[in-house]
Amino acid sequence: MFEAILTVCLMGAEPVCRDRLVPGYAAASEAGCRAALAETPPDLAGLAEGVDASGPVCRAAGEALEVAEVAPGVFAHLGRVAEPDAANRGDVSNLGFIIGGAGVAVIDTGSAPWMGEALWRAIRARTDLPVTxxxxxxMHPDHVFGAGVLMERGARVWGHAGLVRALADRQANYLESLRALVGEAEFVGVQVPGVTDPVAERAEIDLGGRVLDLRAWPVAHTGNDLTVLDRESGTLFSGDLVFDRHTPALDGSLRGWRAVLEEMQAMAVARVIPGHGGPSLEWPRGAHPLARYLKVLERDTRAAIDEGARLSEAVETVAQSEAGAWQLFDAYNPRNATVAYTELEWE
Structure with a gap:
């Protein structure tokens, strides 16, 4: 297979460039790709300010994300349990897609544009239906910054009603951090997703005989958590409301997360695709480690507050009994203890 590629560069004293997929021009031969470009040239007017481009040209198809079919028509990509860096290129969260009778829904798009492009190729290898x-x-950056290629093809973007403001407040810091960790070239021409369809409580998406239930939750892991349930297979994409192996990351409310997780555990679903780990968990058993961790985090934080421990002291002791059960514990548990202490000390 061949596809159209555009070389995009951030212009400066030393230009920083990357090759970017131009979706919709894949063909079995290079000649077929060129013919498609000649017939319908791509609109390049949407390039970010300060970004220059050359091409497009036709090349052999690039890498596709590895995905597993966890249920008929439901696919999940397992991100690494790691911090984003140049070696993994930011591939540190789970993504997925669901194929219906008339279109495809993508759930989360990864840290960087290349991930959305690689996910596009994985979808195209399995169906010609549009990504709708x-x-x-x-809002977290490892889930959102690969959306550009999918938006370019006309996909509507759904998210919690609070996502737009939360991402707007943080996107500059998120991108600055990712560029430092992963490399500036991976983010040339990155597009920050705009939500076309905000969900305040619940919504439905019909993919053509296949209905997805979207639910916006109260403040928990973050203030803008949204889940996606495929009715047909009973598969729930939980986002980061569920972690497996990867130490949970608290960026909302500890008490809220515990309450939401308890309600989720009562849901009659066949399997859960967590935001990290898995990629497919039996339910509700798959929630037990997270529920235990959050319980210990609250118990130990309350004990530290009752004993008069300062925050700097509490972060050294809270939830240390959980250290052996999770990866990246030293990176995330002190942050969780800080958020929990700040929340609970003012009760």
Whole structure:
């Protein structure tokens, strides 16, 4: 297979460039790709300010994300349980897509444009149906910055009603951090997703005989968590409301998260695709480690507050009994203890 590629560069004293997929021109031969470009040239007017481009040209198809079919028509990509860096290129969260009778819905798009492009190729290898919907489960950068290629092809973007403001407040810091960790070239021409369809409580998406239930939750992991339930297979994409192996990351409310997780555990679903780990968990058993961790985090934080421990002291002791059960514990548990202490000390 061949596809159209555009080389985009951030212009400066030393230009920083990357090759960017131009979707919709894949063909079995290079000649077929060129013919498609000649017949319908791509609109390049949407390039970010300060970004220059050359091409497009036709090349052999690039990498596709590895995905597993966890249920008929439901696919999940397992991100690494790691911090984003140049070696993993930011591939540190789970993504997925669901194929209906008339279109495809993508759930989360990864840290960087290349991930959305690689996900596009994985979808095209399995169906020619259009990608009609992109669903973002929350604001964190490892879930949102690959959306550009999918938006370019006309996908509507769904998210919690609070996502737009939360992402707007943080996107500059998120991108600055990712550029430092992963490399500036991976983010040339990155597009920050705009939510076309905000969900305040619940919504439905019909993919053509296949209905998805979207639910916006109260403040928990973050203030803008959204889940996606495929009715047909009973598969729930939880976003980061569920972690597996990866130490949970608290960026909302500890008490809220515990309450939401308890309600989720009562849901009659066949399997859960967590935001990290898995990629497919039996339910509700798959929630037990997270529920235990959050319980210990609250118990130990309350004990530290009752004993008069300062925040700087509490972060050294809270939830240390959980250290052996999770990866990246030293990176995330002190942050969780800080958020929990700040929340609970003012009760």
């Amino acid at each position: 919907h992109v669903i973002l489960t929350h």
